[in-house]
Amino acid sequence: MTAILEMRGIGKSFPGVRALDQVNLTVEPGEIHAICGENGAGKSTLMKVLSGVYPHGSYDGDILYEGHATAFRDIRDSERQGIIIIHQELALVPQLSVAENMFLGNEVAHRGVIDWKRTWARTRELLAKVGLSEAPTTPVEKLGVGKQQLIEIAKALAKDVRLLILDEPTAALQENDSAKLLDLMLELKAQGVTQIIISHKLNEIRRVADRVTVIRDGSTVSTLDRAEITEERIIRDMVGRDMAHRYPDRVPDIGEVLMRVQDWTVWHPDQPRKVIDRVSFQVRRGEIVGIAGLMGSGRTELAMSLFGRSYGRDITGTAELGGKPADLSTVGRAIDAGLAYVTEDRKALGLILEEPIQRNISLANLAGVALNGVLSPGREQGVAERYRRDLRIRTPGVNQRVVNLSGGNQQKVVLAKWLFTDPQVLILDEPTRGIDVGAKFEIYALMNELVAQGRGVVMISSEMPELLGMCDRIHVMNEGRFVGELTRADASQERIMALILQSEGKAA
Amino acid sequence: MTTADSEAKKPGIGAHLGGNLRENGMVLALLAIVLFFLIMVRATQGVDFLSAQNITNLFLQNSYVIIMALGMLLVIVSGHIDLSVGSVAAFTGAVSAVLTVKWGWPFWAVIPATLVMGGLIGAAQGYWIAFWRIPSFIVTLAGMLVFRGLTLWLLQGQNIGPFPKAFQSLSTGFIPDVFGAGKPNMTALVMVGLAAAAIVWSGLRGRRQDAAFGVEPEPAGLFWARNLIVVAALLFVGWKLAQFRGLPNVLIVMSVLIVLYSFFTEQTTTGRRIYALGGNEKAARLSGIKTDRLVFLTFVNMGVLAALAGMIVTARLNSATPKAGVGFELDVIAAVFIGGASMSGGSGRIIGVVVGALIMGVMNNGMSIMGIGIDYQQVIKGLVLLAAVIFDVYNRNKQG
Numbered sequence: 001m002t003a004i005l006e007m008r009g010i011g012k013s014f015p016g017v018r019a020l021d022q023v024n025l026t027v028e029p030g031e032i033h034a035i036c037g038e039n040g041a042g043k044s045t046l047m048k049v050l051s052g053v054y055p056h057g058s059y060d061g062d063i064l065y066e067g068h069a070t071a072f073r074d075i076r077d078s079e080r081q082g083i084i085i086i087h088q089e090l091a092l093v094p095q096l097s098v099a100e101n102m103f104l105g106n107e108v109a110h111r112g113v114i115d116w117k118r119t120w121a122r123t124r125e126l127l128a129k130v131g132l133s134e135a136p137t138t139p140v141e142k143l144g145v146g147k148q149q150l151i152e153i154a155k156a157l158a159k160d161v162r163l164l165i166l167d168e169p170t171a172a173l174q175e176n177d178s179a180k181l182l183d184l185m186l187e188l189k190a191q192g193v194t195q196i197i198i199s200h201k202l203n204e205i206r207r208v209a210d211r212v213t214v215i216r217d218g219s220t221v222s223t224l225d226r227a228e229i230t231e232e233r234i235i236r237d238m239v240g241r242d243m244a245h246r247y248p249d250r251v252p253d254i255g256e257v258l259m260r261v262q263d264w265t266v267w268h269p270d271q272p273r274k275v276i277d278r279v280s281f282q283v284r285r286g287e288i289v290g291i292a293g294l295m296g297s298g299r300t301e302l303a304m305s306l307f308g309r310s311y312g313r314d315i316t317g318t319a320e321l322g323g324k325p326a327d328l329s330t331v332g333r334a335i336d337a338g339l340a341y342v343t344e345d346r347k348a349l350g351l352i353l354e355e356p357i358q359r360n361i362s363l364a365n366l367a368g369v370a371l372n373g374v375l376s377p378g379r380e381q382g383v384a385e386r387y388r389r390d391l392r393i394r395t396p397g398v399n400q401r402v403v404n405l406s407g408g409n410q411q412k413v414v415l416a417k418w419l420f421t422d423p424q425v426l427i428l429d430e431p432t433r434g435i436d437v438g439a440k441f442e443i444y445a446l447m448n449e450l451v452a453q454g455r456g457v458v459m460i461s462s463e464m465p466e467l468l469g470m471c472d473r474i475h476v477m478n479e480g481r482f483v484g485e486l487t488r489a490d491a492s493q494e495r496i497m498a499l500i501l502q503s504e505g506k507a508a
Numbered sequence: 509m510t511t512a513d514s515e516a517k518k519p520g521i522g523a524h525l526g527g528n529l530r531e532n533g534m535v536l537a538l539l540a541i542v543l544f545f546l547i548m549v550r551a552t553q554g555v556d557f558l559s560a561q562n563i564t565n566l567f568l569q570n571s572y573v574i575i576m577a578l579g580m581l582l583v584i585v586s587g588h589i590d591l592s593v594g595s596v597a598a599f600t601g602a603v604s605a606v607l608t609v610k611w612g613w614p615f616w617a618v619i620p621a622t623l624v625m626g627g628l629i630g631a632a633q634g635y636w637i638a639f640w641r642i643p644s645f646i647v648t649l650a651g652m653l654v655f656r657g658l659t660l661w662l663l664q665g666q667n668i669g670p671f672p673k674a675f676q677s678l679s680t681g682f683i684p685d686v687f688g689a690g691k692p693n694m695t696a697l698v699m700v701g702l703a704a705a706a707i708v709w710s711g712l713r714g715r716r717q718d719a720a721f722g723v724e725p726e727p728a729g730l731f732w733a734r735n736l737i738v739v740a741a742l743l744f745v746g747w748k749l750a751q752f753r754g755l756p757n758v759l760i761v762m763s764v765l766i767v768l769y770s771f772f773t774e775q776t777t778t779g780r781r782i783y784a785l786g787g788n789e790k791a792a793r794l795s796g797i798k799t800d801r802l803v804f805l806t807f808v809n810m811g812v813l814a815a816l817a818g819m820i821v822t823a824r825l826n827s828a829t830p831k832a833g834v835g836f837e838l839d840v841i842a843a844v845f846i847g848g849a850s851m852s853g854g855s856g857r858i859i860g861v862v863v864g865a866l867i868m869g870v871m872n873n874g875m876s877i878m879g880i881g882i883d884y885q886q887v888i889k890g891l892v893l894l895a896a897v898i899f900d901v902y903n904r905n906k907q908g
Contacts, residue, residue, distance in 0.1 A: 310794060332796040341794065349794055352787035354854060363784055364795040366777040373777050378717060417795070 004029040004066055004194050005050075005163060011060035012045055014406075019045045020059070020218045027163070032185060032195045034209035036202075036234055042218040043198045044088070047165050051085040052078040065163075082162030086152045088171060094141035099123040101140050102155050126154040130184055146177030153184065164188065165196045170204060172295060182208050202231045214238055217438075247469035248441065250448040254472065255285030257323070258456040259339070259425045264317035266305040266480075275301045275312055277480045283425050283456035288447060290471030291460045292496045298480040299460045300344055303427045307341035308334040322424060335364060338424035342414055342431060344460070346407075350414040353403040357395060358384030360402055361416045368420060387416035391446065408439025415446065425456040432466060444470060464493045478503045532734065533899075534848065534863045539737070541867060545874030552878055560752030562873070563745055568679065568824060570869030571758040572597070572817035576836065577843040577861045578769045579813035582806045584844050585773075587786045587853030588637060588644035590810050592629075592651030594836035597818035598828075599655040600626050604819050605668040605828030608675055615675040622815050629655065630811020631804070638804035652837065660830050669827025679823035681757040692750035699755060700746025703763070704739045711735055758820055765813075770858040782806060786853030842889070843868050846896040867892070 005027040012020040020042045027033045037043045049059045052072030063070045065081060072078045075085075092101045099119050108119045123136035130150040140148060149169055156164055166185070170178040178201075185195055185208050199205055205212060212229055214221045214237040221237045259282060266276035276298050283289050291299050304311035306319065308331030319326045326337040334341075343349040351360055361384050362369045369380040384398035391412045395405060402413055411431065418426060428447070432440040447457055447470060461467050467474055474491050476484040476499040483503035486495060542558070549557040556562070576593050583590045604622040607613045613621070633651050636642045670676075687694035711731065718725040725731075749755055773779040784792040785799045793799045817836075822828045847864030849856025868889065875885045 307794070308796070330796075330798075331794060332798070335796045343794060348788075349790045352784055352791055352854070355784070355787055359780070359784075363792070363797075366780060370777045375775050375777060375780060378720060 006064040009061035022219050024220045031210040032208050034205045034212045035198045037215035041215045084156040084161045085165040088167045092140045097137045099136035130154045145172045163194045167198045248445045253286045257282050257284050259283040260320040262318045266312035267314040279482050285454050286451045288457045288471045290467040290474035293477035297477045340418035340423035340426045342428045344430035346414050351402050357398040365421045408435035427458040429460045560748045563748050567759045571762045572820045573839050574865045576817045576840045577865050579810035580840045580844050581861045584849045585786045586806050590648045591837050592648040593814045594833040595652045595655035596814040598659045598833035600815035601818035601822035602659050602662045602828040609668050626811040626815025627808050630808040634804040634807025638800045663830050667827040667829045676823050679820045682754045693754035696750040696754040704742045842893045
């Protein structure tokens with residue numbers, strides 16, 4: 001049987017970064033093909049090339065689909081051929097109903113007038129196929145993320161899908177929702193729908209995938225058959241070296257307590273429930289403290305509520321910095337107290353993308369580049385040049401707009417901004433999200449340098465290996481509470497997961 | 509980073525032209541428009557478009573648009589809009605008329621009282637926008653209706669005037685010639701000469717700073733060409749004004765404000781914070797910037813400038829009328845966008861806005877002299893606004 005899809009020698013460049021280079025991918029009809037790779041390895045970019053988000057001509061290489069060379073100009077072109085992609089960020093309109101979303105752009109209509117009876121009937125049929133029994137008129141925003149994901153799949157079925165691409169479909173899902181989704185994938189496979197799944201979760205891949213292609217730094221590393229799929233093999237191909245050398249060495253030199261948080265409790269901004277419940281922890285000089293937890297466990301909310309009450313309401317609890325009670329009531333005061341928060345979402349919350357590097361670096365400490373409120377362009381430039389050298393920000397000049405930098409270099413600009421405020425304690429929220437392996441290593445090395453300077457670091461991360469590799473202690477968080485603490489010596493992925501699962505549903 | 513990397517992407521003349529294309533292009537467009545009217549007005553009407561009297565008129569007619577555009581730039585940079593400025597100018601103008609004509613206050617009390625009034629109006633609108641997060645479009649649309657209504661109520665549908673000479677001089681007065689009365693007006697020439705020297709000096713100083721800090725400076729040829737054009741234009745205007753009655757007071761007020769606001773937006777931390785807020789409000793807030801307060805203050809500032817413009821208009825007409833300031837908000841907002849501000853906030857320069865306002869002003873004036881009907885004038889102005897913004901978006905897309 002010939003392959004349904006063959007991608008040969010695919011290459012794609014963005015300003016400042018070569019995202020894909022010589023990627024080859026062959027998908028057989030009726031299989032579930034998994035694509036693995038670290039964040040930033042180029043998986044999503046590859047799928048965007050395939051589905052026409054990046055039109056023909058903007059990439060190198062050839063795509064053969066059902067035996068013909070393709071030249072998709074946009075996503076509609078590929079959808080007409082039965083290639084449907086479901087992105088990480090769901091593309092549903094929250095205010096519209098399930099039925100309206102299902103047939104958006106593809107309405108069951110006669111001369112532009114929608115036939116609601118048939119729309120609803122078809123919607124019910126499709127919902128049944130994915131195991132849902134929701135009313136077609138339910139607004140999508142009323143449903144949970146898991147059900148929304150299933151509706152995306154139903155929407156794909158409505159378009160007569162032949163190749164379904166799922167980009168990290170379970171990233172935002174709870175355990176049982178994930179299981180349902182994987183079952184559905186197997187069911188669709190039985191009906192003959194070829195599927196590509198992008199996932200980090202190796203246990204899921206083992207469960208559903210027939211073959212795996214591993215991508216690293218924008219190139220194909222290997223394609224594994226079902227028999228070859230083991231966790232060790234995939235990890236080795238993904239990172240390109242042994243786990244042992246992914247993290248720079250550090251001899252801990254831990255001093256007195258820099259920051260102490262007691263009974264920190266935070267309420268949801270507009271729902272009557274606690275998001276953070278009596279959390280206490282401390283950070284010592286020279287220490288990296290990790291916070292592990294699933295998505296939605298309250299890690300970011302904890303950090304943002306500490307940093308100038310940027311999240312939540314009715315915040316209670318005490319915080320000390322440098323042995324004194326700290327006033328963290330506004331962001332400005334938190335900065336003055338010696339706290340810095342590097343956001344998980346650098347594009348939306350960390351950077352002014354259209355402004356140049358030096359203006360982003362000075363933003364949190366404009367007084368440091370000004371005299372009596374009057375800016376000194378020279379001083380600002382000098383500061384930016386210094387951080388560009390120290391953090392090795394790769395750019396033709398500090399007057400480049402940050403929108404043109406790669407993810408890793410953008411992250412370095414955000415870090416430079418906070419280093420320029422000279423903080424005692426930095427909270428790093430997913431500091432390596434969406435950056436390539438090389439830049440990750442540099443960020444890790446920088447973290448080690450920061451603690452060597454006598455600062456304290458709190459590291460929030462969803463990637464457990466990274467926490468295990470970097471942290472001196474790890475707090476495990478679930479449902480807004482700290483449910484366990486592990487030292488470097490006795491921490492492992494299994495123990496972290498066990499602490500999370502044991503605490504599940506025990507919240508008051 | 510290797511040196512090879514940094515050498516490879518050194519910006520050349522092309523990059524500089526590209527980077528400053530917008531502003532250089534704007535100045536050239538203004539010159540082209542002036543030239544067009546110079547020729548057309550002579551050909552059709554047989555008069556000199558750049559006569560001393562008409563240049564004076566140009567400034568008197570457009571000063572209030574430029575003054576309000578300074579404040580509007582800050583509002584738009586912060587990501588908002590103010591539709592109420594025309595009504596606020598009319599209302600504050602009416603207040604100044606009541607204070608002066610009905611209550612007999614002296615001008616030195618009326619002016620600060622009216623400015624405070626404008627500030628309070630700005631605060632009343634800014635409060636809802638900044639702290640309650642009501643969209644500025646809605647709040648100021650309401651303000652536009654409310655203050656137009658209050659103007660009608662205050663004036664009881666009638667004009668109030670005339671004003672004492674002292675108040676009128678705010679708009680129609682001229683700087684007296686301290687070097688003795690005569691033509692040409694020496695004071696005007698000296699002041700314009702000093703202004704030209706200051707522009708070149710500050711340009712040179714900027715270049716020295718660039719060199720000192722290792723910023724690639726603008727190529728010398730481009731720098732001198734641009735300065736030559738600006739200085740020549742300035743001296744020409746100064747010479748012409750000196751032939752007539754000298755420098756109008758309002759021109760001085762306007763020039764001082766332009767310099768002040770340029771300095772504020774480009775050199776101060778507070779100015780920078782407004783740009784940061786417009787560029788990415790959440791990132792600015794998480795960097796310790798009090799974004800709510802800044803938005804509030806930009807609206808207070810806008811109110812004060814609208815009050816100043818209101819008094820200038822009232823003084824120029826020598827009466828407060830219920831119809832004053834109708835449609836000003838459109839001229840002001842158009843000037844800001846022609847001047848290169850981004851609709852989504854975060855960018856735009858004072859100098860661009862001034863040139864944008866002058867382009868609109870010159871077109872108004874030139875078309876009126878040529879006797880082009882108000883119908884065509886509106887169409888042409890609308891198309892110019894559209895073309896300027898399309899040019900912008902096109903350039904931005906091309907840069908990628």
